[in-house]
Amino acid sequence: MAGFINRYAVWIGLGVWLLLAVMTLLGPYLIPHDPLAVDMGKRLQTADATHWLGTDHFGRDVLARLVAGAKITLGLTLVAISAALLIGVPLGLLSGYVGGVVDAAVMRVVDALVAFPDFIIAISIAGILGPDVTHVVIAIVLVKWIGYARVVRGTVMTEKGKAYVLAARVAGTPGVKTIFRHLLPQALPEVLVLAALDMGKIILMISALSYLGLGAQPPMPEWGAMLNDAKMMFQTHPVLMIYPGVAIFLVVLGCNLLGDGLRDRLDARGEW
């Protein structure tokens, strides 16, 4: 089993993302329920032919909410990861290539931020900005760009002294072009691995902060917020916590498999 998972980790991970994408795109057509429609007459129903996973304490269809939650999770995670990449990668390139004062300045900020665990910083920022899902995304971006800056900086610093980069300089290639043609492609594989792993962590962070009431607010069907919603009823209706919990678990697992799988391939082949 472990061997199977290792061998197909990348595909399983991609499969989870594909499933999430399909759910997001087709879900609304397959499930004829509004995830926000309250119907107090249908509270806390068990699964049946109309409500495949039953309803919650406001009579809302649970499956419709899970599917809508997938869209929110996917969207927020992609926004957060893109922003972190857009900040971290250029700063890493600049810092590693230029060195000197620029590098020292970037690294000072990085050192200050890595002194604390990601989650603590994210909670503090989200707490200061106030409970809102946008604030959670901002907090996550502020924490997550660092990883990309460090990875890219490290690669650039080791590569820039190598003969092919010196050869480019001798050949008259301007610095910016050298960065994009020779150095960035070298750093990209590691960046992709980190991004895949980070997606899992970001999903977890968004859910956790929402569960704590700092992120997505009711009635938004974000998975962490759904967990929070359902926690008063855990004794009587545990499935209402189990569904979003399992959804989070599977997606995070998928991201980690994807990241680990990519890393193994990278290690095995060196380049791809």
Place this chain on the structure above:
Amino acid sequence: MTAQTNHLLTVSNLSMRYNKHVQALSGVSFQIGTGECLGVVGQSGSGKSTLARLLLRLDQPDEGEMMLLGQPLHKLKGEALRQWRRHVQIVFQDPAAALNPRLSIYQSVMEPLNNYPQVTPVFLRDIRHSPREMAERLLSMVGLPPEWLNRKPHQLSGGQKQRVAIARGISLQPDLLICDEPTASLDVSVQAQILNLLKDLQEQLGMSYLFISHDIAAVRFMSNRILVMKEGQLVEQFDADQLLAAERHPYTQQLVQAVTA
């Protein structure tokens, strides 16, 4: 060398320290004539590659001057320096490291010419408008089949990769081509071929060479004059045919004996 005006490069009193205390080069002075090959020999760590890096302006000298075609090479900065780089090119020791493994041979060979659209080497004059044809001609000049342009470096042997690196090195028709141990990482069987190729190209294109090597026989084969270095200093310089003369410095004699013994 006949007249002073014939000098392509004049280096005077060149010194360089790494990290403030490693004195890699101290007070080195020499000249290279137009079309001349100057060989450089010396033990490992004697400062040969450092000299190459300074002439390529990959490092800055702490002291001294480098005059190339009457221009102070050591003073150039920014875009002026970038423009001047086309006059001095290099063939590195290890072609596997000098070629970006991700780029095709075509991309690597064309990188210099793409950077200087206004430069037209005589041997490419009739086809300057066509990058593909230029790349093909460059490959054939170094004895490789033009079809190999689409290959990646890992599909080539060490000697073939070095030919690609040489094609790059000559592509701008530089005045000075520095060869830093160009055969040291190659199989013995191909070393002679690469040396012959370099020599033929030099005669064909009228370039000057700074030829660095541990291989005294190779330096003697390639060079008009030889410069001997030790611990960052110039021991002596002399015409290549005077290598075995009785008045050679004991250190030079020692280097010669190390190979003949």
